[in-house]
Amino acid sequence: MRWILNRLALAITSMVALAFLVPLAVLTRQIAHDRAVDEARQQATGIVAALAVGTDPDLIERAVASTPAGGEGRLAVHLPGNTAIGSPHAALEAVAAAARSRRPTTVEYADGIAYLQPSVLDGNRTAVIEVFVDSDDMYRGVWVAWFALAGLAIVLVLGSTAVADRLGWKVVRATRSLAEVTRQLGDGDLSVRAAPRGPKELREVARSFNDMADNMTRLVDSERELAADLSHRLRTPLTALRLDAEAIPPGPVAERMRQAFDLLDQELEAIITGARVSITKRTAQTTDLVEVLADRLAFWSVLAEDQQRPNTVVGGEYPVPVNVARGELILAIDALLGNVFAHTPEGTAFRVTVSDVGLVVDDAGPGIPDPEKAVQRGHSGAGSTGLGLDIAQRIAIAAGGRLSITRGPMGGAQVAMLLDR
Numbered sequence: 001m002r003w004i005l006n007r008l009a010l011a012i013t014s015m016v017a018l019a020f021l022v023p024l025a026v027l028t029r030q031i032a033h034d035r036a037v038d039e040a041r042q043q044a045t046g047i048v049a050a051l052a053v054g055t056d057p058d059l060i061e062r063a064v065a066s067t068p069a070g071g072e073g074r075l076a077v078h079l080p081g082n083t084a085i086g087s088p089h090a091a092l093e094a095v096a097a098a099a100r101s102r103r104p105t106t107v108e109y110a111d112g113i114a115y116l117q118p119s120v121l122d123g124n125r126t127a128v129i130e131v132f133v134d135s136d137d138m139y140r141g142v143w144v145a146w147f148a149l150a151g152l153a154i155v156l157v158l159g160s161t162a163v164a165d166r167l168g169w170k171v172v173r174a175t176r177s178l179a180e181v182t183r184q185l186g187d188g189d190l191s192v193r194a195a196p197r198g199p200k201e202l203r204e205v206a207r208s209f210n211d212m213a214d215n216m217t218r219l220v221d222s223e224r225e226l227a228a229d230l231s232h233r234l235r236t237p238l239t240a241l242r243l244d245a246e247a248i249p250p251g252p253v254a255e256r257m258r259q260a261f262d263l264l265d266q267e268l269e270a271i272i273t274g275a276r277v278s279i280t281k282r283t284a285q286t287t288d289l290v291e292v293l294a295d296r297l298a299f300w301s302v303l304a305e306d307q308q309r310p311n312t313v314v315g316g317e318y319p320v321p322v323n324v325a326r327g328e329l330i331l332a333i334d335a336l337l338g339n340v341f342a343h344t345p346e347g348t349a350f351r352v353t354v355s356d357v358g359l360v361v362d363d364a365g366p367g368i369p370d371p372e373k374a375v376q377r378g379h380s381g382a383g384s385t386g387l388g389l390d391i392a393q394r395i396a397i398a399a400g401g402r403l404s405i406t407r408g409p410m411g412g413a414q415v416a417m418l419l420d421r
Contacts, residue, residue, distance in 0.1 A: 009164030010157065017153040028145045036138040037106060037115055040131035043067045044104075044117035047077060047129045051119050055127070060085050069131050078128040080121070089132040090114035099126040111135055174198025178206055185209075190217045260302055287329045289320040293354055296333045303341060310349040320356055322419065324399045332395040335388040336361045336415050342388075343368075344412065351410065358401060360416040362408035368415075371405035392417060 050063035060077050064070035064086045076086030078095045088095075094107045098116040107114045112134035119127045174197045184192040193213060194206035248254040297313065304311050322329055336359065340350045344365030353360040375389045392415070393403035401419040408414025 009168070010161050013157045013160040013164075017157050021149055021153050024149055025146055028149070029139065029142055032139050032142045036133045036140075037113070040069070040115035040133055041104070041117065043069045043075060044115060044129040044131050047075070048117065048119045051077070051121065051127055051129075055079060055121060057083075057085055074132040074134070076130045076132075078130060080125040080127065086130075087132075088130055090116060090130050095128045095130065098128050102126060112138060171198050171202070174202045174206075178202065178209065182209065185213060185216075190220065260299070285325045286321045286323055287326045289322045289329065289359060290316045290354055291319070292326060292329045293333055293352070293359065296330060296337065297352070300337050300341070307341070307346040309341075309347060312351045314351065314353040315355045320354060320419075322399050324395055328395050328398065332392045332417060333359065335392040336417065339388050339413075339415060340365070348412070349410065356419070358396075358416060358418040360408075360414060362410045362414045363412040364410040365412035367407050367411070368405055368413045375403065375405070389415070 046067055047060075047063055050060060053059065057079075060079075064075050064077060067075055069075040070086055073087040074089070076084050076088035076090075078084050078088065078099075089109070089112075090107055094105075094114070095116060098105050098118050102118045102120065104115070104117050107116065112132060115131045115133065117129040117131070119129060121127055177197065178194050181192045181194045190213060194209045196203040196206040242258075245254060245257040248257065293316065301311075324332075337352075340348070340361060340363045344350075344363050348363055348365045350361060350363040353362070375393045389403065389405070396403045396417045396419075399417075399419060401417060404414075404416040404418055406414050406416075
């Protein structure tokens with residue numbers, strides 16, 4: 001944009017400079033021409049005074065030699081009878097025409113011009129004084145003037161372009177700053193705000209952008225508060241279920257239910273705490289995928305044992321950092337594991353593989369017939385909410401990866417959260 005403004009300023013100032021330069025160049029040439037003709041006229045006037053004294057050839061010859069033009073061989077006096085004293089250059093026809101008209105005239109030749117000044121003598125006779133001006137003398141100093149004008153035009157164009165560049169840089173800098181904060185907002189950073197700078201219009205755009213970002217932040221925070229409130233409302237039925245579980249006689253089933261309630265209570269507390277943090281106060285977090293997976297497998301293993309689902313875990317010998325918050329990673333893992341329990345019959349085996357590549361969950365169920373539709377929010381072919389895999393895909397993208405759904409080696413679905421490292 002800055003270069004475009006500079007080119008625009010250069011084009012405009014160049015046209016303005018040319019609009020003045022061309023007429024000035026023509027005027028300079030005309031002034032030099034008129035100056036040369038005026039000098040010739042002055043010298044011819046001096047010879048007219050000599051002719052008024054007499055037409056003696058010696059007298060006239062001395063008068064001619066006394067002038068600068070005569071000394072340079074550029075002045076001649078044409079007396080009646082075609083007698084010329086000095087150095088004539090003009091054709092006889094031109095001299096005769098000037099004598100008949102008795103008016104000063106100029107005749108142009110290839111190497112200059114001849115100024116012809118008629119002078120009436122006694123007896124109604126007419127003498128013609130010729131002053132020849134060659135082209136070099138006639139346009140002496142014109143090229144110097146033209147170069148000076150061209151240099152002045154270049155200085156003015158460059159100077160005006162430099163001033164336009166400095167003025168345009170303020171607009172460009174303000175535009176770039178606004179574009180940068182817009183890009184950051186598009187990347188999900190709702191804490192960025194634009195500094196109003198530059199012209200009035202850009203300052204108004206920056207203020208409007210800040211108002212929009214504030215409104216977006218308030219809306220997102222309101223949604224998160226609503227999620228926290230909804231999660232808190234689950235505590236009431238959860239407490240009632242816990243009381244019913246505690247009334248069950250001691251045994252393995254009662255113990256598993258109490259453990260499940262404890263884990264569920266912890267998850268609700270984490271959801272509520274995380275949801276109440278304003279979006280502008282959130283910072284980039286790194287979570288160990290292996291650690292969170294171990295914690296979630298401890299939760300799901302209770303249900304897997306109850307449903308008699310064979311399961312294996314591959315990998316997990318070393319940490320696998322993921323650039324998402326712990327709560328988000330828990331949602332993704334629960335979505336992948338919960339998909340197995342929700343959409344495969346009891347007793348179906350599954351396998352979990354974790355590595356630097358990401359997290360892969362294979363099962364021996366019927367598979368997913370339409371992977372594209374399975375990740376569409378609100379669509380489900382099995383009667384569920386259709387949010388699980390969409391949540392997993394969103395979190396995978398936030399972590400810089402992607403979600404892949406294919407048919408795995410166990411014969412069923414293979415859902416992988418790939419990190420694309």
